[in-house]
Amino acid sequence: MTDAPPSDLLALAREAARRAGDLLRDGRPADLAVAATKSSPIDVVTEMDIAAEKLITDVISGRRPQDGFLGEEGAATEGTSGVRWVIDPLDGTVNYLYGLPTWSVSIAAERDGETVAGVVAAPMRGETYYAVRGGGAWATGPWEGERRLTCRPTAPLDQALVSTGFNYVSEVRTHQAEVARRLIPLLRDIRRSGSAAIDLCDLAAGRLDGYYERGLNAWDVAAGDLIAREAGAVTGGRPGERPSRDLTVAATPGVFEPLQRLLEDFGAWHD
Secondary structure (H helix, E strand, O other): OOOOOOOHHHHHHHHHHHHHHHHHHHHHHOOHHHOOOOOOHHHHHHHHHHHHHHHHHHHHHHHOOEEEEEOOOOEEEEEOOOOEEEEEEEOHHHHHHHOOOOEEEEEEEEEEOOEEEEEEOOOOOOOOEEEOOOOEEEEEOOOOOOOOEOOOOOOHHOEEEEOOOOOOOOOOOOHHHHHHHHHHHHOEEOOOOHHHHHHHHHHHOOOOEEEEOOOOHHHHHHHHHHHHHHOOOEEEEEOOOOOOOOOOEEEOOOHHHHHHHHHHHOOOOOO
């Protein structure tokens, strides 16, 4: 169990992500966003989130009972195998609440602290993105067969389309909006999808030139970070650092450093 190849871990992650995605897609009430009481839509989303995480951990632990878990909804066990699963059962909860299609299930497998396999399933897009370390990034979708993912050729920064996200704390969001205001004149444009995992996969698929965000947790980026890197993107945090809650930056190789430098100059990592 401790020496299972990353391809086996990926296969298990893909199965768990598919089943959780089906649960979330098929179990969402059609009138969720207009439920009668103010709290009930949030309660339903929370219940679905928790149910999806339990499904994922049950599927994986049923096959690999000695593995550890770190999940957004509270899964936290050390395990004894050296493998830990980092899970975001529903990335893009506000999109899910409103019936927008940009939400995902994100599952990564770490071995001894390094991500070796990752999958991001976007059920409403009909797309699944996945990678093993050293094996490239791939996707299935409405097209025929598997498609290898490759990030876009490097564009000049003023022609770069960059995505970001905003915090739910109003003071932090206000600062993030100021950073975006300063960036916009220097870029082609800025997008905001509402799912960090999908942003990273869109970068891998050549749909974006860059992405940055502050305040992310390990489960938000573990799978997407691997997929982006395997597609040729560069990822990091503040200069010389790995992605962290302070800052996550991912971009095509020529866009990464100038974007990271601007974010440092603009203080994107603090209030």
